[in-house]
Amino acid sequence: MIPVLLICIPLFTGIIACFLPNAKTAKSWALLASIATLAVSLLSIGLQKSSSQLMFDASWLPLLGSRFTVSLDGMGTMITLLTAISFPVIFVGTYQNSYQKPGAFYGLMLLSQAGLMGVFCAADLLLFYFFWELALIPVYFLCSIWGGEKRIAVTFKFFIYTFAGSLLMLLGILYVYMQSPSHSFAAANVTNIIWAEGSQNSVFWLFFIAFAIKMPIFPFHTWQPDTYEQAPTAVTMVLSAVMVKMGIFSVIRWLLPMFPDASAHFSHLVILLCVIGMVYASLIAIKQDDVKRLIAYSSIAHIGLMGAAMFTANASAIQGVMFQMFAHGINVIGLWIVADVIEKQTGTRKFSELGGLAQTSPSLAILLVIMALANIALPLTNAFIGEFLMFSGLFTYNVWLATAALVSIILAAVYTLWMVQKVLYGENKDVATLTVKLPVGTRLMLIVLVVVIFAFGVFPQPMINLTTGMVSSITAQIK
């Protein structure tokens, strides 16, 4: 029942929220709804042992062989927990922001959460495709209505890009369906097809392109910086913290188990693309003059590492990816919240116009530095655990590729510290306007995030225990 609740609470509260006229009611309604979802999600951790609660199965399209099957395994619990945490944090962290038509804004936010939950819970390939598309539609409207100046064209590019990818995936799904002996979309069925030698290869790409666009992996990343920049910050947080994880999650949940041979066959190429993307995005990040764009490129680099680690077929690397999915989501929300506060209060997010904020706003400075250090995966922060595991796996796969990937970690330190330096230190160009006062809610949420960052940086074991079963089943399937 738990996965159904995770989907239905945001779905129905979202529909109701669309009709709330008042900004205040809409905000509190959305916050309450997202806290309810979080409560259910926390409950699912406690219920890990009783699998009947974590699974729901109902007849949907009997003649097509598709059922409404949703379930939560360790990885699903982890990623739905991330989704459930993100939304209240985002709502509180951006509480002071005001939107035109607030009811519609918060309604669409909740609907996108419903779509995301569906993607992470679906255990039926066709159902998965449904949710995959449905998560996109609310985000399209959110970015196009409330985004920045160039929002319409940018969001449209994003939409067509991802839609083209998902149509290719639809073809892949149909092909897999035709190949499956019992003609059903159930996860257990599509991952157990006996393929003829080499016949996986073309279908692999149909799926991979869809996932690679979503992540995004070089060279499919061009929609991402523009969209992150133009989208309203609350939506950017959803996009970068949770939505890009759809791609990574789906590779582990569907692509690797369905096409183990093709994944191994193309792993060199995919990892090479990921590593190129990491170095390339890091180099571009150094050149950025805009906080949002810098975080966007830094995000591409982080995702690139996860993409590379997934395809090593190494248990510790895949464990690292699972851990890092969660860690990156938490850290990037923190960065976005800080960036949003700075932009809202100083009116700019350009490094050339910022500076000296450490003198005027010391608490902001402390929080930003912690977020920045988590972004470059310093020990004691949660990202360190994930990156360490991923790199150890990557090294056993290929030393040269791992070394190239390490370059991007050094570059990450360069651009992140550069950002800290330019925003917090240096000359304060105009002391009167350049002060940032953290609103209570924002401050609270940043502190919560900092606690989470350190907690998982020091005690990673609970999270690893949660996902370790999934890791061993994946690695067993690949080998």
Added chain:
Amino acid sequence: MNTIILSAILGVVMMLSSTFINDKAAFKYIASIGLALLFVFNIAESYGFEIFTINTRQLLHFTKFGLLFNSICILATLLFTMLSGRDIEAVGSYVAEYFALIFFVLCGVGIVTSYTSLLMLFIGIEIISIPVYILTGSDKRNLKGNEAALKYFLMGAFSTGILLMGIALLYGTNGNFNIIRVSRDIQPLSYLEALGLVMLFVALSFKVSAAPFHFWTPDVYDGAPTVFTSFMATIVKVAGFAAFIRLFESRYGNMGGQTDRLIGLVIVLTLAFGNLTAVFQQSVKRMLAYSSIAQAGFMLFAVFALNDVAKEGLILYAASYSLATIGIFAVLVKMKDYSFEGFNGFAQSQPLLAGVLVVCLLSLAGIPLTGGFFAKYYMLSAAIKVGNVGLLVVLAVIFAAVSVYYYFRLIQAMYFKEGTVNFPAVSTSFKILMVMAAAAIIILGVFPYTLLQYLYF
């Protein structure tokens, strides 16, 4: 049989009613009642109730598929009449006659969904076409409409000639008009037979506006009174596909790959022409004309695949495409400005109708949760089931992605751009009907079997 005879009778009734009734507004209600009656009797026939028992001497054969197809066409016409009845009254002074012509078209639909003889195919196609020629030119003061009607008539007459020639060649080789397959094995075609079949294919392609026989479509759809464009682009078009699939599922179907290449080529051309040209349109009406060509490309997959999945898909496609297109046209008719800019700010002034239009457009684009998704899904899976179609389906989905561009332009205009819309006040019943249409599209998109079960009861 019920549909064919009853719709002919109702057509005559409509025609004569104008002598007794002077109130223009009354015809809409008479027609709606007539259509509802027609629908009931068509359903009754699929349960075995026939008013007229006529020995058709193997000219007609009624199947579940054909009757379900009739039901969809009749229901779509009913929706069209109830939504746009007012606008039909605005076209000209012969309102009763317009409705009579619509009933005659339905009579033709009844024939093309059930023919087993090429003669009946010819008669059915002509019964559909001739009223449509007249409806195209019904606004006599409009020069563009006159041009469109003449163009359509001349081109249509030409394609009728080709159809007839094809039938003659098939008759010449077989000695009869019958299309029922005699033996299960595939026989090689003789040259004359192949030529005849190609001619039939060309003529029917013309009727459903498949490329490269689509050139009349934009001009005719654009020139005709907008209400009748809605009717032509939906009911008339999907009826053409019913004729198509009946012909090719008969003895002339599945010619062991002899026809695959030809149909595949036509599909790709149709998708390419329709989608790529629609991208550049400035008028929503013309965009919908090209979009109807593009959608025809997808429907042709049914003719390509010719399996059970394809037939189910065609039913779904006919229903969801008709609902969505009629919905969009019902709003478009009432607009003063047909350009995309004319819709700027539409969501502000008409939030409910804008929401319905979004559902319709998402359905045409084939986004999940709408009927259009399953329609495309079935078409693609029918094609993949045939096998060896990698390039064809990949091209098809790429063009489907292109189609998002022009459908979403309308959403962008309505929601993301500022402007004032000159839209007349509409009645509550209009809004309720529109919401019902949107609800039907969504139901088809979640539970397609609510419709498809009628193929198998």
